[in-house]
Amino acid sequence: xxxxxxxxxxxxxxxxxxxxxxxxxxxxxxxxxxxxxxxxxxxxxxxxxxxxxxxxxxxxxxxxxxxxxxxxxxxxxxxxxxxxxxxxxxxxxxxxxxxxxxxxxxxxxxxxxxxxxxxxxxxxxxxxxxxxxxxxxxxxxxxxxxxxxxxxxxxxxxxxxxxxxxxxxxxxxxxxxxxxxxxxxxxxxxxx
Numbered sequence: 001x002x003x004x005x006x007x008x009x010x011x012x013x014x015x016x017x018x019x020x021x022x023x024x025x026x027x028x029x030x031x032x033x034x035x036x037x038x039x040x041x042x043x044x045x046x047x048x049x050x051x052x053x054x055x056x057x058x059x060x061x062x063x064x065x066x067x068x069x070x071x072x073x074x075x076x077x078x079x080x081x082x083x084x085x086x087x088x089x090x091x092x093x094x095x096x097x098x099x100x101x102x103x104x105x106x107x108x109x110x111x112x113x114x115x116x117x118x119x120x121x122x123x124x125x126x127x128x129x130x131x132x133x134x135x136x137x138x139x140x141x142x143x144x145x146x147x148x149x150x151x152x153x154x155x156x157x158x159x160x161x162x163x164x165x166x167x168x169x170x171x172x173x174x175x176x177x178x179x180x181x182x183x184x185x186x187x188x189x190x191x192x
Contacts, residue, residue, distance in 0.1 A: 139154040 139151050142154045143149050143151055
């Protein structure tokens with residue numbers, strides 16, 4: 001069952017909506033009246049302008065100047081070939097400038113690629129230098145800390161370690177195959 005408060009609230013809201021609708025209708029009536037006034041004034045102005053135009057308010061010279069056909073705008077037949085030559089010359093110049101622009105773009109692209117490759121090579125060279133420096137420091141450090149070893153022993157040990165790391169990576173790949181020499185004797189001597 002619906003309570004009395006709900007019904008009272010609904011009726012109250014309905015009354016408010018009805019009041020807003022009535023106010024909107026009054027506003028609409030006022031707007032219609034204003035539009036009718038504006039339209040009637042427009043009709044009056046229109047007829048007044050027509051009357052003024054019927055009376056001779058403009059001087060004959062002004063009317064003649066406006067209605068007179070302008071002469072001399074047509075191109076003379078003897079000028080057309082010259083105009084065509086000028087147009088063709090402009091088109092050739094535009095095509096030449098476009099070709100020069102495309103050439104400059106190609107040169108700049110090539111220069112950019114060359115600079116990119118140079119910087120890439122410089123980066124790789126620095127990377128290799130850092131690896132060599134680090135390896136040298138490690139070899140010297142290992143030789144100093146482990147008595148009885150020299151740089152050749154450490155280098156051989158590093159090569160053997162790299163060889164086994166490489167074999168491990170090759171074996172870990174799912175679709176790889178490796179061939180091993182017949183007899184593995186001294187691995188350090190077999191690595192070039």
